Amino acid sequence: MSVRKIVGVTFDWQLLFVTLLIPSLGLGILYSAGYDPDLKIDLFSLNSIIIKSHVFLKQLLFFGAAFVAMLITMLIPTRFWHRYAYLFYFGALLLLSAVLVYGTISNGSRRWLSLGAFNLQPSELIKVCVILVMARYLSKTPPRHGLYSLTELIVPALIFLLPMLLIFVQPDLGTALSVGAIGGAMVLFMGVRKKILIAFALLAVVGVGVAWNSFLLPYQKDRIRVLFDPESDPQGKGWQITQSKIAVGSGELFGKGYLQGSQAQLEFLPERTTDFIFCVLSEEWGFSGSVFVLGLYAFLLYRMMMIVLRSKDLFSALLVVGISALIFFHMFVNIGMVIGYLPIVGLPLPMLSYGGSSLVTMLFALGVALGTTVRRNLYVS
């Protein structure tokens, strides 16, 4: 049986290609970000391949796992996700609640469930589950009069507000906002009445004020303050953003060269394998390298939109819209953060930042998106 017979004629090979290209480039960047000249890991003990980066090897394993996850989700029929959407959703909500009680505390918040061999981060899981449930609910109840009214929005809002609240109290503001952004993007894609949009815009302004005065933690406020004036405390609170901008800016047009980024290699860049991985790319490959990688994301999102356009059913379309929102939001917030647009929130750069949970989630979700193009002809009629 040929590959074409399995995946069908509509399968988006270009999306698959870019989906694998981005994390592959990510491995290259990560090798540099985690480069330690004193390290000597003799791969296969042949004295021929010497690896000088721990995180590179780990991420290679994560990439393998994520690739397998993607292959599986790619081949699962879309109706499977439709059928079990609520089951997954409530299962994930249950885990999210469990995390508040049994979760492991690190850096002052409960985010992880320890499951023996590996740690599970239910907030990653819920991102995909919210997409599934939102897609199912919105496709079942499209706006009655072209655009959603306030009453029609109550249920979809509850779908993403509930997990948002559970994540917010962990506390993990960045992930909570990303869940909200995904839900919001899906609702907006379907269309919302202008009055509601305006009302929400006003509400958001008031909300920011309330947030500032009531529930934002001091460290979160500091992060916003330094965004506007990082040089006020360049050695302390403004250190990360200052060094990040220096790394990006000093890359100039063509960068300092692979493994040559002084900001990264001499450890001036904090969190350079995770949240600030984009700086390593920008410093060593310059404007040209940064724009190239941005181009890859843009191409990825473009292919996703083409899938949406060609999809024959609303559930699949909304599924892909949600997954696009997931990737776009993480990418935009992360890059916006390192170049000084947005305050520092701990969101990883999809498929480039070091970390298994994020990579598996992203490839898992992209597998679902690719799955909607597999043998689509089978479902037609």
Place this chain on the structure above:
Amino acid sequence: MYAYDKSPVNLAPRVVVTLILLVLAFLLLVARLWFLQIMRGDYYKQRSENNRLKTVYIPPPRGHFYDREGKILVKNRPAFNIEFVSEQSSDTDKTIRELSSITGVEAEELTKQLKNQKSRRRFEPKVLLQDVSRDLVAKVAARSTQLPGVIVNYYPARWYLHGDFASHVIGYIRQISDAELQSPKYAGYYQRGDLVGKYGLERKWEHFLQGKRGYQKVIVNVRGVRIKDLPAKEAAIPGHNITLNLDYAVQKAADDALKDQAGGVVAMNPKTGQIYAMASSPRFDPNMFTGEISKDQWQDLIAGRGRKLNNRAAQGAYPPGSVFKLLMGAAGLSEGVITPQTTVHCPGYLSFAGRRYHCHKRSGHGSVNLYSAIVQSCDVYFYVLGQRLGVDRIHDYASRFGLGAPTGIELVQENPGLIPSTKWKREHYKGTEQEKWFPGETLSVSIGQGASLATPLQMAVAISALVNGGKVMKPLLVQELSAAMGSYHDSDFPPKVLKDTEVASEHLDSVRKAAVGVVNDARGTGRRSKLPDEWGITVAGKTGTSQVVALSRKTDDKKTEHHAWFVGYAPAEDPEIVVSALIEHGGGGGKVAAPVVGEVLKAYFERRFVEPEEGTEEKQEQPVVEIEGEPQVQAEKKEDQE
């Protein structure tokens, strides 16, 4: 049940709007990247270079001091600091408590030190204890596992090998102050944390002693750790070594002879002006300036009874008393108002203007000539001589011998002393009734009293001129400045005649003959300065006992005592050395100051007659690793602790 029916909404316009929004979002990101990387790329490139490139300065080894025989007096040694790196310790309080129990220093004291250096980054070492003993270093090193974050750093420190030996001449060094950094003398080269000479020759010859720092450009990581050295570098140039004219044995004898009395001693070669010894008491130990100095210690140094930082040999001015009579004799002979044979009757006083001016010997000396007047220090003879000369001629001759003006020695704040004149009084007391010169005052000046003031150094220079044929020599502390690297030329300090007294040598000889009598005659006042008879070296000189202003007599017992002077030289026929000694409130010059001069002369001539014993050469306390400049990252220079 499964929604595979055709989409109830039209997707195309939604996708188009989404794509437009995406394009805008990406443009926003690209625009920012363009701004940071292309428009401001140069700026950020520079900042990243500033991050990674550091200049490590290599302090130059400061020049050493040697005595005239090449004996080492001052060099450099490694000093150890106990420092703390917060980043390496998870529990600062626990580490501090542990360190406190090892060192015996109060934990609060250590915590205070940390707080004072709050501005340093977490990975930068903060100094806890300065210049600790090797024992303590060993103890701390042995317990290093219980002391996370505690490190031992070493840096070059000044080492004055003989403690307070000649402390007023050599001086001391200390961290440069903010004010000094901005002064034209230091601006440009010096940096915060540099050690500079603050006193004595350490200060005077600072620019030669300092040398030139070297540097090494290095690449550092975020914690300031050196990753790689770059080719750009320059070696440090050691400072000039200074060979002094001081003679260790003579200086030591002067230091010791002063004991705990306040006073000053100067020994010099009358022919060359070379200073063999310049002692001032009480002394200070310049080594103490390496570490921290408490408020009390400072008070003790600059104020208090001792005023230890006061160099009494050059900064202390006292009425020269009867020593001045030697110059009076020379002036009288030179002006022809007396001859050696001229006699004056001393009944114990001189009546003048209805007042009796007493001789120190109330019963009187009877008939005295110049010789016996000097030997017995008869005041009446010199009252008469003073009247014949008049104050302005006295002033003229005193000036010819270098009194009343700085000698030009290489020390700052030299006291110029004072010999009064009618002109001086007119200017000094302008507009008051004191403006006029009273003839009675001439009598006081004639015996070195009244407003007259001179330093022990000036007296040594003046008596040198008396015994060397009338040449006022520039006093010379430094023999040679030599640069180890040959980058500067050696500078010699040849004898320099400042002026000629223009007093005929026969007159000078007459006075010198009397000075021999002062020490050697049965009735002489300076007999206690004599050298052992078997050496066959004749000492000559003149005692002085200068009165302390009566005002303070009632308040302080000790202060009512007279200042004791003695200026001596030997051998009397062809003097090689002149020694002047002053003991503040010491009492009679013959009793107190003459023995001091005797000790110094003894030390000078001793080696010609006594074989040095084996093993008397002072042993160095410890083998020392010479530091020729320990590299220090500029950013980690010590804070000024004063």
